[in-house]
Amino acid sequence: MKKFLLVFLLNSFLFADLIMDVVGEQEVLPKIQILTNTQANAEFDNILRNDVLVSAIFDISTDSNADYFLYYSLKDSDDKYDLELTLKDAKLQTKYYTKLKYPKDMYAFLSHKAISNMVKELNLTNVDWMNKKILLTRKVAAKQSQIVLADYTLSYQKVILQGGLNLFAKWADDEEKAFYYSDYSQDELKIYKYNIANNTKNLIVSGNGMLALSDVKADKALITMTNSDQPDVFLFDLNTKNAKRLTSYKGIDVGAKFIGDNSFVFISDRSSYPNIYMQALNSNNASQLVYHGKNNSAFDVFNEYVVYSSRESEGDFNLYLMSVNNQFVRQLTLNGRNIFPIFSKDGETIMFIKLLGNQSSLGILRLKENKVFHFPLKIGKISTLDW
Known part of the structure; x- marks a missing residue:
């Protein structure tokens, strides 16, 4: 053509x-x-x-x-x-x-x-991926949020959980029957697994400071928990409830995701600003992945690829794509505040949050086609999403 x-x-x-x-x-x-x-x-x-x-x-x-x-x-x-x-x-x-x-x-x-x-x-x-239900947390007031099921256009929205501050909703598996979320409503923070079919929840782990489940693979999860006043990454066994500490940096390590079978990627302030690092599950040595931008605070992984959000000098946040096997970086968006990117299961589409003033939109980025579509949320503000 x-x-x-x-x-x-x-x-x-x-x-x-x-x-x-x-x-x-x-x-x-x-x-x-x-x-x-x-x-x-x-x-x-x-x-x-x-x-x-x-x-x-x-x-x-x-x-x-x-x-x-x-x-x-x-x-x-x-x-x-x-x-x-x-x-x-x-x-x-x-x-x-x-x-x-x-x-x-x-x-x-x-x-x-x-x-x-x-x-x-x-x-x-x-x-x-159009047929997948989106799991999003929506801020509706101070210390008040909802967990909502939606389609990618936000035409369909169903409130699943409300009351209090419930954040970081994450699908438990591909069947879309259950999800994990963090309850920040009380002094002691808690991660629950919520069953959509019967509207029941089971406690997974509790603690103080930051507490969030960021990735799931089979019966293992990567969780951010506060240890010695600083958040670290833990490998959590969902069956035994045993946690293995993976990072021990005297700073901030959060938001880890599995990459391959033996490694994980996470965000740390080891560069004196939020940046993206990679580490083996059986090692304490982390290596810096991204050498671009000064606030790389959100990312996702697909096979060897990492998509991340980076703050520009003008204050915008744009999305970039890179491979862990080379230093080639492809810019995906041009302006605005584009954050919280997530790959589709086939890696060819990226969903993200776009912020415009006090309004947030759900963005769909088609990688091969070089097109981005935004669907504004009319009520509330999107905090996190998963699909």
Whole structure:
């Protein structure tokens, strides 16, 4: 396809408050017109269009000379919605057809499933991450937060836990049936495991100072706990509740995540500012990973890659991507405060928090496509997220 270069472009779309940033070289995509033969459900129509845009396979057009036509029919069926979706090319030959049924309150996921199935079965791309539930903590008042289940567009939101200061929600596994979180409401801090199906919680560990579970692998977890007035990283056995101290620096070591089978990455102030380090699970020697920026206080890992947030001289925070095997660094965002990045399971998409004044948005960054999408949170402020 013919290509052109965009240094920076900001588009504000009228549907679902979607904002898109485009950075770098972009392909000219085939145009698609979206049509429905039923009375339009404005909210569903917005989400469907956003899904098509975020898949980064088509440009949406109102032109009857589009390359493709996507027809959908959404019907009310008792407590569910029935969806029929048909994709045709410019010659009106059917390329894809499906029928789906979802509960009404899950209509956002009905759209996500329909579009992710379509682009995958056509061998165009894989955006199955759209179907994942997002686990976010939302600040609603002083010392008050909520733990919320959401879809990636924030169109679906369900409060799971509220009352007090509950932070650092982290999925327990890929099944999305339970999560860990830190309760900061009392003098003694606690980490709980919360079962969504029966709304019960089990105490994992308690302590004073900072206490947060940052990563889980099988029956092991990496936890930040305060030891001798300073937070350190511990390897925690979720079955035996035994904790092994991994760092012993007389400063701040927090937010560790597993990388590979035998190492972990974490944030430390060993550089006199928050920076990112790597250490083997069976060693006390930490090595500095990042030599860029002066406040690298949030990151995630996928295979050998690390995505991190770094403060710029202008006060912005931008996202950068690097490999632990070389020093090449790729800038991913251009402006604003972009923090708390998290990789998708396939490593091709990054979710993050974007702060604009007193408002926060959930960001979706497509690595290969060089596109970033923001979905503003209208009530409260996102503190942390996981997917």
